[in-house]
Amino acid sequence: MKLLKLLSLFLIIFSFSNCSKEDDEIFLNETEVLEKSNLYPNIKWTGTWNSTYGELRLVEKGQLIYGDYSDIGVIYGYRHYINGKEYFEGTFENYRMNKNGIIRFEMNNPNFNNSFSGEWVWNNSSYWYSWNGTKTSKKEPVLQSFYNVKGQIMDKTTLQKITTPITIEVFKNGIRRFTDVSESGLYALQLPKGNWEIRVNDYRYQSYSRNILVKENYDFNNYFTENIFLVKK
Numbered sequence: 001m002k003l004l005k006l007l008s009l010f011l012i013i014f015s016f017s018n019c020s021k022e023d024d025e026i027f028l029n030e031t032e033v034l035e036k037s038n039l040y041p042n043i044k045w046t047g048t049w050n051s052t053y054g055e056l057r058l059v060e061k062g063q064l065i066y067g068d069y070s071d072i073g074v075i076y077g078y079r080h081y082i083n084g085k086e087y088f089e090g091t092f093e094n095y096r097m098n099k100n101g102i103i104r105f106e107m108n109n110p111n112f113n114n115s116f117s118g119e120w121v122w123n124n125s126s127y128w129y130s131w132n133g134t135k136t137s138k139k140e141p142v143l144q145s146f147y148n149v150k151g152q153i154m155d156k157t158t159l160q161k162i163t164t165p166i167t168i169e170v171f172k173n174g175i176r177r178f179t180d181v182s183e184s185g186l187y188a189l190q191l192p193k194g195n196w197e198i199r200v201n202d203y204r205y206q207s208y209s210r211n212i213l214v215k216e217n218y219d220f221n222n223y224f225t226e227n228i229f230l231v232k233k
Contacts, residue, residue: 043113044138046059046138047113047136047138049116051133052132056070056075057141057142057143058075059143064076064077064178066143066178066190067143068141069093069145072095073095073096073145074092074145075103076090076192085106086107087104088106088116088118089104091103091177092120093192099123101120101122101125102120103118103119103120104118104119105117105118113135113138115134117132143190146190146192147191147193147214148189148224149188149190149191149212149226150187150226151225152227152228153182153185154228155229155231161184162185162230163184165181165182165183166181166182167200168180168187168198168199169198169200170196170197170199171196171199172194177196193215196212197212198211198226200228205232208228
């Protein structure tokens with residue numbers, strides 16, 4: 001009996017010692033992703049805010065957050081996690097002054113989502129100013145300074161819609177600003193006015209890049225149509 005117990009103990013130790021480092025890394029990575037996704041599940045930026053610099057109307061789609069910056073310009077960015085805290089970090093464009101800056105907002109109480117404390121700085125400056133806000137409505141607002149960009153994702157050879165999900169990324173000055181994933185061959189973005197670069201980098205297709213000009217008015221409808229044609233590798 002003692003021999004049997006010793007043999008069983010040896011087999012258990014042997015099995016643990018032969019677990020690969022790769023298995024350990026996979027387990028740790030999955031755990032980290034789960035923990036990160038559950039850090040602040042209750043934080044909601046969508047809504048209308050009374051802020052230091054006028055009314056903010058914000059919409060969030062996953063990690064992406066964007067909206068109107070009073071009647072002055074636009075604001076857009078992503079959720080970021082720094083030292084265990086979640087921040088809304090991004091860029092604002094002041095149309096009146098034709099200047100851009102950087103923002104960092106933190107929700108004061110993630111359980112209530114009714115106020116934030118933050119700061120901002122002009123690009124190429126080092127002096128930060130306070131920018132705080134209080135939520136006045138949690139309903140998703142209608143944005144005034146963002147314009148719809150829609151289209152189909154198509155195979156350039158067959159001219160058929162690609163119904164599998166495709167990630168579309170939007171860049172300005174080489175920095176990714178917006179993203180969307182197509183559904184049933186269709187995608188839809190909301191972008192501020194200006195020049196933007198649309199990119200698709202999918203392992204099944206050749207890289208795609210196209211510059212577009214988003215403007216306030218369109219000739220035939222209230223959105224900009226940009227079909228994306230991909231070529232298989």
